[in-house]
Amino acid sequence: MKRDLVIRNARVVDHDGEFFGGIAVHEGRIVMTGDNDSLPEGQREIDAEGRVVMPGVVDPHCHLGVNYPYNEDMRTETAAAASGGVTTILLYIRNKAGSYIPFYKERRAVGEENAMIDFGFHFGIQREDHIHEIPQVVLQTGVRSFKCYFGYEPDNPIGIVPATDGWVYAAMRHLVKIPGGVLSVHCENTGIATWLKDELKATGRQDLGAYTESRPAFCEEETIGRMLFLAERTHCPLHIVHTSVGRGPVLAAEARGRGIDVTVETCLHYLTRTCYDEDLDMTAKISPPLRERSELEGLWRGILNGTVYSLGTDHVPFFPKKGEDLWQEVPGVVCFPWELPLMLNFGVHQRGLSLSRLVQLNSYHPARRFGLWPRKGSLQAGADADLVLVDMDEERTVHHTGHGLCIYEGWKLKGWPVMTISRGDIVYEDGHVNESFGRGQCLNRPQ
Ligand SMILES: [Zn+2]
Known part of the structure; x- marks a missing residue:
């Protein structure tokens, strides 16, 4: 059975170690992590080309x-x-x-x-x-x-x-x-x-x-x-x-x-x-x-x-x-x-x-x-598929266009996120935010 999204060829980093392979995502959650051959096929396949995948910040x-x-x-x-x-x-x-x-x-x-x-x-x-x-x-x-x-x-x-x-x-x-x-x-x-x-x-x-x-x-x-x-x-x-x-x-x-x-x-x-x-x-x-x-x-x-x-x-x-x-x-x-x-x-x-x-x-x-783990901050099966794909070698200069004061304007930094995935949805890719407002969920619920 095809899964919604599969990332392969990644340096997958978690809080307690790392391995080379990828992550399969279905219905907004991580369903498995493993080496490239063990992962199922995806509706959408992402080749990380050796870049880092980590839990989202x-x-x-x-x-x-x-x-x-x-x-x-x-x-x-x-x-x-x-x-x-x-x-x-x-x-x-x-x-x-x-x-x-x-x-x-x-x-x-x-x-x-x-x-x-x-x-x-x-x-x-x-x-x-x-x-x-x-x-x-x-x-x-x-x-x-x-x-x-x-x-x-x-x-x-x-x-x-x-x-x-x-x-x-x-x-x-x-x-x-x-x-x-x-x-x-x-x-x-x-x-x-x-x-x-x-x-x-x-x-x-x-x-x-x-x-x-x-x-x-x-x-x-x-x-x-x-x-x-x-x-x-x-x-x-x-x-x-x-x-x-x-x-x-x-x-x-x-x-x-x-x-x-x-x-x-x-x-x-x-x-x-x-x-x-x-x-x-x-x-x-x-x-x-x-x-x-x-x-x-x-x-x-x-x-x-x-x-x-x-x-x-x-x-x-x-x-x-x-x-x-x-x-x-x-x-x-x-x-x-x-x-x-x-x-x-x-x-x-x-x-x-x-x-x-x-x-x-x-x-x-x-x-x-703050009581969000293992739903957040985790790559375990069952966790929300909140992920960031990072290019460790990309060099880019900070240029702030939004609200508020940035104290890093013009700084050249090495290592940038190139894709952000929130509950399985790609919300940022190739320098563009996919403006899907109103999809965020409040994590605090009445008991
Ligand atoms: Zn504060």
Whole structure:
């Protein structure tokens, strides 16, 4: 019996190894992997010509619908994601107005009308009742991942309500009782950052380095340590998002040695950019900030030695930045199309990162942490056929045409996705996104 799609002659890479052969796909799922001769015939046959096939990227960290309307972001940005080999995105979203239950229904429905690829949510704790409603939200939305934010001063330009230690402790007490429950924390000391911001502001400096110096690395290290303490007390799984400091993965590894369930994420900008890069100005403000080179190298050590658990893009499309006042500038950049090329270029080609380790960082680990595995981040029979075909030798220059700020414009990178497959459908091929909006599914379902 012919299967819908069969890929042959591929270097097939999973999180725990690789082999030469291919993958057969039927009705949106992987039905088998194996050497070329063992695979069935396909309605459509793809000859990978020796190129790499891996699980599609599961990007567990993005923000959509922040500036541009949510429905628009769910079209433009999921198309951008598909072009980068991303097949699942998880949105950290916030609802200051009230309960997450009606909010989820609306965001899921609008998402499914527009998205090209599958998506899910983490909910931000922005008021006390968000903590009290955690058990109900879990039942009625299937979302088991929540986020607390530190480091946002009272008049921050994006209106985030910073957490207190009380909020974190209370949320952890709920989440530890929920199978798969996890708390993500943005770690920066709110009080110190607020104080230092006033000091740096008074100097009149407007350079990107001044923003970094207003929230030094120790602010982040302090809060990581404090969250580890609370995770140890409560036994709640803790996920430290967008770690920008080299000490982050070290502190987490020590904590794991004491039995704490903690995982560390970092982002591509902290691995490739510093706050003193001469071509960057205040528009490259990101939260937490870009740092100096020693932190960047520390994070690469964590990538290579296994103490960094996963990668996220922190992709957030803002309106064109004003570049007028450092302290009022909104923080954030976009990354979906270049996450994989940046990791292939700087990780695999330049630093000898193995492709299996890349699959762990990009697909397997995020899927494990957020309850999506083995449906996502896996090449097992039965998994969703979310795949990316990669040409390791292709060299291309970054040219951004979509929404948001790209801080890699003009960079020549080696290693690019050439085809993206989402649940068996080819959504990106030969440089073109197949604009099939509204086929994406929400991965969080009421229980
Ligand atoms: Zn973020």
